[in-house]
Amino acid sequence: MSEASTGHPTVWRPPKLIENPVLRYGLLAGALAYLVWSLGALEIDWARISVGLPRAQNMFERMIPPDFSRWELLVRGITESVLIAFAASFAGMILAVPLGLAAAVNLAPRPVYLFARLLVVLSRTFHEIIWAIFFVKIVGFGALAGVLTLVVASTSFISKMLAEDVENMNAGQAEAVRATGASFPKLLTYAIVPQILPRYLGVSIYRLDANIRHSTVVGIVGAGGIGQVLAASFSRYDYDFSLAILLVIIGLVFLGEIFSNWIRKRLR
């Protein structure tokens, strides 16, 4: 009996993600065509790229060993970054409460909701560095611009999460409290806050961790912190000092992540 007559294949093949072969190969062909188009469209200086590997080798040779001799500069920059992150996270935490409540569809009136959502989308769309440039133009070089940048980023992030939590909360509890004739502030403190507080604190701590990571770069455009020192060391080809800074940043971010995970585990 041949294979065709039973209709059962003799070779097993794993199931495909996309069943339709036309669509499957079509997507593949489309992806290949895109690769060819995009690589062709980019203005790439192959001659410069080809000298890249020896340059990289040269750079790594000059990076090692890392130079910690200017540790005072390093410590000052890192401290400033961490302080920027702390201050901005706290301000973001506070500002995110009204914005987050306003951006929850089940709590806020329609126009307020739309306006709050617009603010969140606007501030999330633009990268921190773009915000940093504008704040540097507005309040001048230094840590204040960095703090303001990260306040914008933290507020929109925390309030987006907060709004989602309020929208997903148990409506029954809110209704029960409302049925007792409670006012809006009482509704907040007795029905909404207890439900979302642990998540809110968790998100805020996560944001602190993210802010530590971001505070290390806002300095590249002059908004304070270690980024300024790092960018300067790169432009002066002080690669051994750059590596020292990078190692410290990696260590700091790693510590921040451990701290954030530890606290969030305790909150649950």
Add this chain to the structure above:
Amino acid sequence: MTVDQHKSRYPEVWRRFGPRETLIRYAWYLGIVFVAAASLSTLDITWVYLLDAHVQAYDLLERMVPPDWSYFDVVVGAMIETVHIATLGTVATLLIAFPVAFLAARNTTFNSFTWAVGRFILVASRSINTVVWALIFVAIFGPGPVAGIWAIAARSIGFMGKLTAEAIEEIDEGTVEAIEATGASRLQVLWIGILPQVLPVIYGTTVYRWDINIRESTVLGFVGAGGIGILLYSSINQFIWQQVSVMLIAIFGVVVVSELVSATVRKKIT
């Protein structure tokens, strides 16, 4: 039960927390406020600049309108390059992140040394911001989109690798064992037993990361790594604010569209 006992057991006003818990909570709140206040006062901040910030901001906004739409043609080309950098960087990530995730997952790594290496690559990749990676790759490959592509890839490997490694650690070991029992080689186990189980996670995080990368690639140009950032930075430095506003609108449009695409695709996959 006396009246007093009754009162203490069933107080007039209901409270969620006992006095001790309340005290601890307030101590925490006070601590948080203290840390924030201490940070702000230690920072070297010239508060006077904040006084006229709203005037400066308004002035800036006023200079930005009306947008100079004649500049739009230039912006379109740069925006396409920005999207290319993000997409190609994500593709490069896809190829590198899976092997690294394989090393960094406890159940697929070879020994504790390779595990540590895998973990270190992931942590280092994630700790260093895309813009800092761009500084490094611009020094290596010279200014241009190639440095940007590698910067995007270098930062994304940690993100995708971490999520993929976590997915690998949570796979159904039964499937792997069943395939091992057929006498399959290590590569076959990987290809048929593990990869199909984590593919949905890989697809999902790839699309998600692509969306983040679009946003990141808009600023790579500030350090010379290609894309719209180059134009944006030069217009800002020359104070041509009406061109800046055109670029900001273009970035807004592309980021919103990419976010929609990414959300739709992720909804379809999962």
